[in-house]
Amino acid sequence: MFSDLVNELTMDERLSHAQLMVAxxxxxxxxxxxxxIMIESIMGKSMLHPEMRVDVRNTxxxxxxxxxxxxxxxxxxxxxxxxxxxxxxxCDGEYDKKEIRVIAKIAKLAGVEKxxxxxxxxxxxxxxxxxxxxxxxxx
Amino acid sequence: MLPDTxxxxxxxxxxxxxxxxxxxxxxxxxxxxxxxxxxxxxxxTALLSPKQRELIRHALKAPPSLEECxxxxxxxAGRLALRDSxxxxxxxxxxxxDEKAVLLKIIAHLGLPEESLDKLLKWTVKGYNWMQxxxxxxxxxxx
Numbered sequence: 001m002f003s004d005l006v007n008e009l010t011m012d013e014r015l016s017h018a019q020l021m022v023a024x025x026x027x028x029x030x031x032x033x034x035x036x037i038m039i040e041s042i043m044g045k046s047m048l049h050p051e052m053r054v055d056v057r058n059t060x061x062x063x064x065x066x067x068x069x070x071x072x073x074x075x076x077x078x079x080x081x082x083x084x085x086x087x088x089x090x091c092d093g094e095y096d097k098k099e100i101r102v103i104a105k106i107a108k109l110a111g112v113e114k115x116x117x118x119x120x121x122x123x124x125x126x127x128x129x130x131x132x133x134x135x136x137x138x139x
Numbered sequence: 140m141l142p143d144t145x146x147x148x149x150x151x152x153x154x155x156x157x158x159x160x161x162x163x164x165x166x167x168x169x170x171x172x173x174x175x176x177x178x179x180x181x182x183x184t185a186l187l188s189p190k191q192r193e194l195i196r197h198a199l200k201a202p203p204s205l206e207e208c209x210x211x212x213x214x215x216a217g218r219l220a221l222r223d224s225x226x227x228x229x230x231x232x233x234x235x236x237d238e239k240a241v242l243l244k245i246i247a248h249l250g251l252p253e254e255s256l257d258k259l260l261k262w263t264v265k266g267y268n269w270m271q272x273x274x275x276x277x278x279x280x281x282x
């Protein structure tokens with residue numbers, strides 16, 4: 001929602017980042033509306049070319065292998081992917097066991113330790129709190 | 140559960156919402172990459188149809204009048220559009236006087252108190268600080 005650094009990655013990395021998000025969102029077996037919105041939002045903030053967005057949408061039913069997408073990412077890209085993987089996993093209300101496992105896998109591939117991973121989980125919870133506050137401003 | 144409710148608006152309201160954001164991008168006559176990324180992100184959240192997206196992209200080049208943009212907004216859509224207009228205006232790091240004047244017009248149109256602007260600006264600053272704290276965590280990973 002707030003300003004981001006994903007659009008500073010190369011275009012190929014941004015595509016892999018979006019494909020990775022599809023793989024993460026699909027890991028618990030079903031893509032819900034909230035996850036689709038997050039994927040569209042991520043493709044938007046990445047400023048992906050419209051044709052690339054179509055390519056990503058085409059992978060919704062057959063996601064690209066997680067390892068393949070991770071291989072395409074730089075160290076920074078992997079870290080941003082880990083952060084956004086936690087966000088997209090949280091958006092349907094809870095972390096599924098499979099989602100937690102896949103996040104741990106991304107963290108391992110990104111070389112991120114458990115303590116830092118916990119910090120990212122906490123940071124995502126703060127996002128939800130911060131965002132929910134916007135709806136109470138007008139009350 | 141998604142901490143946003145744009146997708147719950149009707150398609151017409153989401154279109155009006157996006158049109159107002161397109162208008163906001165042109166207020167200071169300068170469209171930065173940050174503003175464009177924010178705009179595209181919000182457009183993604185609105186789940187517009189391809190045809191509506193095309194119309195919105197046209198509105199980026201030739202935005203309708205503010206009055207036209209406001210006409211199609213319900214109270215809820217208007218409040219969400221106001222919030223996201225502020226996010227858009229702040230995306231380049233500064234909300235200038237022209238942008239503030241437009242935001243106040245939107246607030247007046249929605250019948251909200253003027254202090255809504257300050258409240259939402261404070262919320263926006265907190266949000267950007269929160270975003271920065273995420274980068275701080277990532278930066279520590281790179282050290």
